[in-house]
Amino acid sequence: MENTLMLQRLQDELAEELQRMTQLRDVFQAQHFADEVDAASHMEAAHLAQCSARRSAQRIRDLQSLLYLLRHNGPRQCVDCGDDIPLERLVAAPGTTRCLYCQQQMESMPSPLASPDGASAPWFDVSAIPQAQFC
Known part of the structure; x- marks a missing residue:
C-alpha cells in the first residue's frame, strides 16, 4: 500500500512538472515590443523561464527514471x-x-583544489598569474 501511494505521489509530481513546462513554453513565444525596456524585461523573463525549464526537464527525466525503476527493477x-x-x-x-x-x-573528502594543509583558500600563488592586458 505504501509503495502504491509513493508511486502515485511520483506520478502526480511528474504531471505537475509537465504542466509547468507547458506554461513556460508561452514565455518563449516571439513577440514584438515597441519599447526597449519591455523587450529587455521580456528577455529577462525568458531567461528565467529557460533556467526553470532546464530544472523541470531534469526533474522530469529523474522522476521518469525512478518510476520505471520502481515498477520494473525494484530499488x-x-x-x-x-x-x-x-x-x-x-x-x-x-x-x-x-x-x-x-x-x-x-x-567530506577534501577537494582536489584545496591546499595541502586543508585550508579552503587556493594553495597556489595568485600573484604569479600574469595580468590581462586590455586595449
Whole structure:
C-alpha cells in the first residue's frame, strides 16, 4: 500500500512538472515590443523561464527514471557500497546514485583544489598569474 501511494505521489509530481513546462513554453513565444525596456524585461523573463525549464526537464527525466525503476527493477543500489538506497531518499532526490552514508563520505573528502594543509583558500600563488592586458 505504501509503495502504491509513493508511486502515485511520483506520478502526480511528474504531471505537475509537465504542466509547468507547458506554461513556460508561452514565455518563449516571439513577440514584438515597441519599447526597449519591455523587450529587455521580456528577455529577462525568458531567461528565467529557460533556467526553470532546464530544472523541470531534469526533474522530469529523474522522476521518469525512478518510476520505471520502481515498477520494473525494484530499488536502486548505491554505486559505492551496493546497498539498496531507501525509497524515501530516492523520492527526495530521484537522480541519486549513492546511499546517504556514502554521499556524506564523498562530500567530506577534501577537494582536489584545496591546499595541502586543508585550508579552503587556493594553495597556489595568485600573484604569479600574469595580468590581462586590455586595449
